[in-house]
Amino acid sequence: MAATSENERKTLNIKSKREGSGTVGAPKNIVYNTKDLNLWYGEGHALKNINLEIYENEVTAIIGPSGCGKSTYIKTLNRMVEMVPTVRISGEILYRNRNILDKNFKVEDLRTRVGMVFQKPNPFPKSIYENIAYGPKIHGIRSKKVLDEIVEKSLRGAAIWDEVKDRLNQNAYGLSGGQQQRLCIARCLAIEPDVILMDEPTSALDPISTLKVEELVQELKNDFSIIIVTHNMQQAARISDKTAFFLNGEVVEYEDTDIIFSNPSDKRTEDYITGRFG
Amino acid sequence: MAATSENERKTLNIKSKREGSGTVGAPKNIVYNTKDLNLWYGEGHALKNINLEIYENEVTAIIGPSGCGKSTYIKTLNRMVEMVPTVRISGEILYRNRNILDKNFKVEDLRTRVGMVFQKPNPFPKSIYENIAYGPKIHGIRSKKVLDEIVEKSLRGAAIWDEVKDRLNQNAYGLSGGQQQRLCIARCLAIEPDVILMDEPTSALDPISTLKVEELVQELKNDFSIIIVTHNMQQAARISDKTAFFLNGEVVEYEDTDIIFSNPSDKRTEDYITGRFG
Amino acid sequence: MKGVFILAKAVAEEKNKLNVRKMIEEKKNSASLGNFTEKFIPGTLFAIAAISVLTTIGIVVTLLSETIMFFREVPFLDFFTGTKLKPLGEDAVFGVLPLLTGTIISSAIAMLVAIPIGVMTAVFLSEYASEKLRRTVKPLLEILAGIPTIVYGFFAFTFVTPLLRSIIPGLEPTNILSPGIVMGIMIIPMVASLSEDAMSAVPNSMREGALALGATKLEVAWKVVVPAAISGIIASFVLGISRAIGETMIVTIASGSSKNFTFDITQSMQTMTAYIVEVTGGEAAAGTTLYYSLYAVAMTLFVFTLIMNLVAQYISRKFREEY
Amino acid sequence: MKYVDAQQVQKKMASRLLANNVAKGLFLLATLFGLVVLVILIYRVVAQSIGWLDADFLMNKLSTAPERAGIMGAIMGTLWLMLVVAPVTMILGVGTAIYLEEYAKKGKLQSFIQTNISNLAGVPSVVFGILGLTVFVRALDLGSVVLAGGLTMALLVLPVVVVASQEAIRAVPQFLREASYGMGATKWQTIKNVVLPASIPGILTGVILALSRAIGETAPLVVIGIPALLIPLPEGILDRFTILPVQIYYWTIDSALVAEYANLAAATIVVLLIVLFLMNSIAIIIRNKFQKRY
Amino acid sequence: ACGGGDKEETNGNNDNKNGDTAELEGSVVIDGSGTVYPFMAKMAENYMTNEQEGVSVEVSRAGTSAGFKKFLAQDGTDFNDASRQIKDEEKAEAEKLKIDVQEMKVALDGLTFVINKDNDWAKELTQQEIIDIFLAEKGKKKWSDVRPDFPAEEIKTYGPNENHGTYEFMFENILEEKALPEAINLQQDYSTLVDLVSKDKNAIAFFGYGYYESNKDKLAAVKVDFGKGPVEPTLDTIAEDGEYAPFTRPVFTYLNVNHAKEKPEVLDYAIYTMENAQDVAKETGFAPLSDEDKQASLEALNGLK
Numbered sequence A, B: 001m002a003a004t005s006e007n008e009r010k011t012l013n014i015k016s017k018r019e020g021s022g023t024v025g026a027p028k029n030i031v032y033n034t035k036d037l038n039l040w041y042g043e044g045h046a047l048k049n050i051n052l053e054i055y056e057n058e059v060t061a062i063i064g065p066s067g068c069g070k071s072t073y074i075k076t077l078n079r080m081v082e083m084v085p086t087v088r089i090s091g092e093i094l095y096r097n098r099n100i101l102d103k104n105f106k107v108e109d110l111r112t113r114v115g116m117v118f119q120k121p122n123p124f125p126k127s128i129y130e131n132i133a134y135g136p137k138i139h140g141i142r143s144k145k146v147l148d149e150i151v152e153k154s155l156r157g158a159a160i161w162d163e164v165k166d167r168l169n170q171n172a173y174g175l176s177g178g179q180q181q182r183l184c185i186a187r188c189l190a191i192e193p194d195v196i197l198m199d200e201p202t203s204a205l206d207p208i209s210t211l212k213v214e215e216l217v218q219e220l221k222n223d224f225s226i227i228i229v230t231h232n233m234q235q236a237a238r239i240s241d242k243t244a245f246f247l248n249g250e251v252v253e254y255e256d257t258d259i260i261f262s263n264p265s266d267k268r269t270e271d272y273i274t275g276r277f278g
Numbered sequence C: 001m002k003g004v005f006i007l008a009k010a011v012a013e014e015k016n017k018l019n020v021r022k023m024i025e026e027k028k029n030s031a032s033l034g035n036f037t038e039k040f041i042p043g044t045l046f047a048i049a050a051i052s053v054l055t056t057i058g059i060v061v062t063l064l065s066e067t068i069m070f071f072r073e074v075p076f077l078d079f080f081t082g083t084k085l086k087p088l089g090e091d092a093v094f095g096v097l098p099l100l101t102g103t104i105i106s107s108a109i110a111m112l113v114a115i116p117i118g119v120m121t122a123v124f125l126s127e128y129a130s131e132k133l134r135r136t137v138k139p140l141l142e143i144l145a146g147i148p149t150i151v152y153g154f155f156a157f158t159f160v161t162p163l164l165r166s167i168i169p170g171l172e173p174t175n176i177l178s179p180g181i182v183m184g185i186m187i188i189p190m191v192a193s194l195s196e197d198a199m200s201a202v203p204n205s206m207r208e209g210a211l212a213l214g215a216t217k218l219e220v221a222w223k224v225v226v227p228a229a230i231s232g233i234i235a236s237f238v239l240g241i242s243r244a245i246g247e248t249m250i251v252t253i254a255s256g257s258s259k260n261f262t263f264d265i266t267q268s269m270q271t272m273t274a275y276i277v278e279v280t281g282g283e284a285a286a287g288t289t290l291y292y293s294l295y296a297v298a299m300t301l302f303v304f305t306l307i308m309n310l311v312a313q314y315i316s317r318k319f320r321e322e323y
Numbered sequence D: 001m002k003y004v005d006a007q008q009v010q011k012k013m014a015s016r017l018l019a020n021n022v023a024k025g026l027f028l029l030a031t032l033f034g035l036v037v038l039v040i041l042i043y044r045v046v047a048q049s050i051g052w053l054d055a056d057f058l059m060n061k062l063s064t065a066p067e068r069a070g071i072m073g074a075i076m077g078t079l080w081l082m083l084v085v086a087p088v089t090m091i092l093g094v095g096t097a098i099y100l101e102e103y104a105k106k107g108k109l110q111s112f113i114q115t116n117i118s119n120l121a122g123v124p125s126v127v128f129g130i131l132g133l134t135v136f137v138r139a140l141d142l143g144s145v146v147l148a149g150g151l152t153m154a155l156l157v158l159p160v161v162v163v164a165s166q167e168a169i170r171a172v173p174q175f176l177r178e179a180s181y182g183m184g185a186t187k188w189q190t191i192k193n194v195v196l197p198a199s200i201p202g203i204l205t206g207v208i209l210a211l212s213r214a215i216g217e218t219a220p221l222v223v224i225g226i227p228a229l230l231i232p233l234p235e236g237i238l239d240r241f242t243i244l245p246v247q248i249y250y251w252t253i254d255s256a257l258v259a260e261y262a263n264l265a266a267a268t269i270v271v272l273l274i275v276l277f278l279m280n281s282i283a284i285i286i287r288n289k290f291q292k293r294y
Numbered sequence E: 001a002c003g004g005g006d007k008e009e010t011n012g013n014n015d016n017k018n019g020d021t022a023e024l025e026g027s028v029v030i031d032g033s034g035t036v037y038p039f040m041a042k043m044a045e046n047y048m049t050n051e052q053e054g055v056s057v058e059v060s061r062a063g064t065s066a067g068f069k070k071f072l073a074q075d076g077t078d079f080n081d082a083s084r085q086i087k088d089e090e091k092a093e094a095e096k097l098k099i100d101v102q103e104m105k106v107a108l109d110g111l112t113f114v115i116n117k118d119n120d121w122a123k124e125l126t127q128q129e130i131i132d133i134f135l136a137e138k139g140k141k142k143w144s145d146v147r148p149d150f151p152a153e154e155i156k157t158y159g160p161n162e163n164h165g166t167y168e169f170m171f172e173n174i175l176e177e178k179a180l181p182e183a184i185n186l187q188q189d190y191s192t193l194v195d196l197v198s199k200d201k202n203a204i205a206f207f208g209y210g211y212y213e214s215n216k217d218k219l220a221a222v223k224v225d226f227g228k229g230p231v232e233p234t235l236d237t238i239a240e241d242g243e244y245a246p247f248t249r250p251v252f253t254y255l256n257v258n259h260a261k262e263k264p265e266v267l268d269y270a271i272y273t274m275e276n277a278q279d280v281a282k283e284t285g286f287a288p289l290s291d292e293d294k295q296a297s298l299e300a301l302n303g304l305k
């Protein structure tokens, strides 16, 4: 939570999607503005001319068939994609009006403000406590008292506090998959990010855990902007405010989720959401 | 080819399946007679009470969904299944009226008379010539002249002679997948077996190579008895005389191929061949 | 569960104590040290990694510089073609051939022991033994490989030599045969384990192909598996040879220090390594020809083993490409 | 036309099967050979050490009189040597491994260093002895002290630690690194807080194996010039010293003079083998305990 | 620590020097003769256990000549044991390096010729016969070349290599600088020599009496006829003016005087060595030196203080 000017609007935003989020009159702040983004893995053109504006305190879903570039796009938003050595990028991604693709932009800074949750839960092989404290610690917070508070707050925020509060010093790998994933979300929350990126966060989870994570996402959007990749169209429909449909590295359609699922303007979108391919 | 009494009938047998093989009056010799065969991998019961009679100079197809025990059964026929250390077998398999599961039965003997072609072509990393000559050599044939003749005859028999005759000394791995598979068939032929077992011999091949192997099988049945496992029902219908349908380690139905595919008596067979499962 | 977070947040805000973001920002501004570490670490690690290269350079430079000094005093050809080695005394002569023959003969004996036994062990483990047997035998062989060479030296000197002398009457008290055999024993696990790895890497489908033709296990092993794994097996031989050439204590203890140019394995011979130990242990006053000869011999040894290692690497790399 | 005569094949079959069985027996014998030698070797040294290996032998200093001689000096020397070798190889080995795995770009430089390390692993130990003699003992003028021996030994076993650490680091799943980067951690923070802790068991195993190699090495230290008789116990890394294998060496060659020295050598061997056995057991325990945690 | 007739005298000296209570520290480094090694090793052990626990005395055995090379060097060894006297070249080298050298004669040794226990023919040889065996020019290849009634088997000659004073004593003093047989097996370590001879029926080797004495169970010594009948080397016969005199030689240790002046422990050890030389000699297979020689050395040493 970085910007200060938005506190007043927060209360407004506490409303379920069913009430029609995204169509409300108040203009939203743009968190991410992607302009003419192109990305290649070696010779493979994975993202083609992406233009997307992503808004504050919304859940933005990215859908599309396998290999269409969803993960690539979301990983570009925190520049994690650069871990692949052959990657080349052109275009601009403005995060809070600064171009993160700029050479001078420090990725560590970016990633401190933009949390990420991965497809497969990836807790560190440390205790639950240490998992959460990891982020604050690397950013220089040493005080045991402060850390304790952060840990509790983050675990509560990720709705897992009650399940783990008595075993904070046990290894995180003792948790179930769903718990691990919520732990990873809590880990994200611990550094109080501005945006949370989620790449198919529930695809490795059972239905009950999935439901819990979905509820959590709904809650989190009060405080964070969330971008979520999902294969599951029902999920996108259930939890997101806006949806972008990717195909072959292009954005076919980007609209309010209600509209995408009820009245898509592109034939391919319709084919996809009705299960005709993908 | 061991038995001598059958030469006279061979000419009779040269007729296409369309003319109605398997229903001709002349009684056929039984090559393999499986009686109450049960097989376990450790605790897993992979073959259950198999009873099957397999006839000379026919193509017998074995079909069934993945994991039903097809490979296990065919590998039991040359006792290759024993390479898995946890295997336990009960029952009898009479090959030419001798029980091959008998402790005193020498597997090497059996395998000299029963050739096998595998799913994935598995030539030795030697020259084409040496691949074919391997079998005769281990059985004591040393004369270069005889070996030359065997190699040519086998390669001709496997319909690959023209493609490789100018490169007999090159490594077999230089051949295409389809050529490698026919080479493996030729390698089988070189020891002049009585029976040839084939475990999905075309599943790793392209359609044209598949066609060639299928044609070859049709020709070979004039001289050998062939048992072929296949996933491909069209293939079974095209080339086999009899078909056995396996399910969960049991033989559901064993009949003339014509009948199996036109008028199966078991509901499950019908479901399977009409693509309802598997 | 809803509301818990908001409650927690409210509490936090109330106390106005926990603003992680602000704390992080503050820390970041004061954390120039972290930046420094980040820039400093790769260089440091590179410097550390460079030490292994420096070690090689150090070896080559020390050996080379003194070897050059040596060849100023002893002509190159005399050294490599000389059959007489008498490093001490007024009339010192430096021909390396006695040491080369000693080294080559002891290594040859070692490989004559290690290759057949090692390969047969490998074949047994990979083709005949049950998984359980293999899993018990392999660690035991590793124990054999982990025994310090000085212990093998002791074994050669106090057990194998007397044993051999009771069998072979003409055998000298110190001879090249006994350490050669013991070196072979020491190398068996290496040959066995590397060859076994190579054989296990041969796909099972090839074994099946041969078995299905009625081949016995022996025929499968000998005519299919071994030929298919041959480069890996040969790489194990080459590494074994390299090991034998470089082995020091066994020969130092058990083969004496005679510098005779001979091919008689019942005699005492000296290897290059044993010569190095003898010369450094006795006299190594800098500046003498004797002292330089140490480096010339060490250089020869180094080049020998380096070539062997490169050959082994080349062979096994080619082998890996095959499947 | 038939080429393969079934009867002929049948006849050959018996001899082929016989050959197979004979070969199997032969191969089994070959396998047993190594094990039998191992048993003989251990039996010999243990039998020879009986009556000599006791508490006094462990606690006494060296002496020319066999009945009074002990290996306290060699034990202390070995300990001091390890105190040098362990940290030095650990820092050099792990540092090199981190550089190669995490920092070096896959390319010429990286593969050059890699090749160099595998070649270094094949350099005879006696050559390292000459390096140590020339550089540490003479050029740096340390003399034949623990530090000089330790540095020589550290370079000798460096490849073992590098390779083991590289494997351990490579085994750390990429998703753990991603998780850390995703929190805004820098590269070094990720390595320090995630990669190294996760790979520490593998690294430790490598270090222990390297130390057990160092504990048994004799040639480089003989070359460096360890005296035949050194009674005082070393008290620091700048003291002259002797170690177990070198003591075994001198007692073995002197056993021609004093027969009992052979027994002392055997007793020392037993001690050395026990130490090695313990170290390897620890390595195996660590390896098993921490295997596959993700 | 000391014994014999010199008791009072030595004790008196000790008191004067450092007092019995003076605790010394530091190290004494000794290399050189393998012949003298058992003597010096024993001496060092006694010194460290009974006299000065804080001093580390370290004894090696590279051989006399090899030892001199380490002794005559910058920061060289403190003592060099020698089984022959220092040579002129070595003196010159010492002068060049400004090293003052003090010779200390410590005992008497008999050059002993040893044969295998199973050798029943060469138990007694004349002085000339022995010399002939080790002279290349005489060409005595077989035992029967020495005496016709000896077996017609090859003589296997052994000896210490050129690092050793014993070799040089043999070469210079006994063989008068004439070449040894080409086939002679020269070794660095005396233990190896003992081992080789004990296992080779046709062997004959030469080395110091001490190595024979401590291996009497494995080796036999040739009785040498110097013209008055065969003489067996024993501690008595090799003593000064003993019957074995032609093959008897003094053995020494050489002290680096500069070091002795800088390091009290070096001088202390030197004095200790002289005081106890006669006892330790007997224990380690040497004939003790005369009291006069001992006093002369001690005086010289005391003068260094």
Ligand SMILES: Nc1ncnc2c1ncn2[C@@H]1O[C@H](COP(=O)(O)OP(=O)(O)OP(=O)(O)O)[C@@H](O)[C@H]1O
Binding pocket: A041, A042, A044, A046, A064, A065, A066, A067, A068, A069, A070, A071, A072, A073, A084, A231
């Ligand atoms: N590391 C890489 N190197 C090369 N190509 C890659 C790499 N990662 C992804 N690609 C390619 O980039 C394209 C987009 O991949 P991406 O992972 O973004 O797809 P996705 O939409 O996330 O698919 P999924 O739904 O299967 O996760 C694909 O064609 C993929 O093959």
Ligand SMILES: Nc1ncnc2c1ncn2[C@@H]1O[C@H](COP(=O)(O)OP(=O)(O)OP(=O)(O)O)[C@@H](O)[C@H]1O
Binding pocket: B041, B042, B044, B046, B064, B065, B066, B067, B068, B069, B070, B071, B072, B073, B084, B231
């Ligand atoms: N080596 C083995 N160890 C244990 N179980 C095995 C082994 N091989 C096969 N099985 C089990 O035995 C059953 C039959 O396997 P089999 O390979 O015969 O099936 P299949 O009909 O050939 O299937 P597919 O069409 O996939 O080749 C399966 O349940 C399989 O899991």
Ligand SMILES: [Mg+2]
Binding pocket: A070, A071, A072, A199
């Ligand atoms: Mg993806």
Ligand SMILES: [Mg+2]
Binding pocket: B070, B071, B072
């Ligand atoms: Mg199958």
Ligand SMILES: O=P([O-])([O-])[O-]
Binding pocket: E032, E033, E034, E035, E036, E062, E063, E064, E065, E082, E083, E160, E163, E164, E165, E166, E167
């Ligand atoms: O070792 P030496 O006494 O012969 O020099």
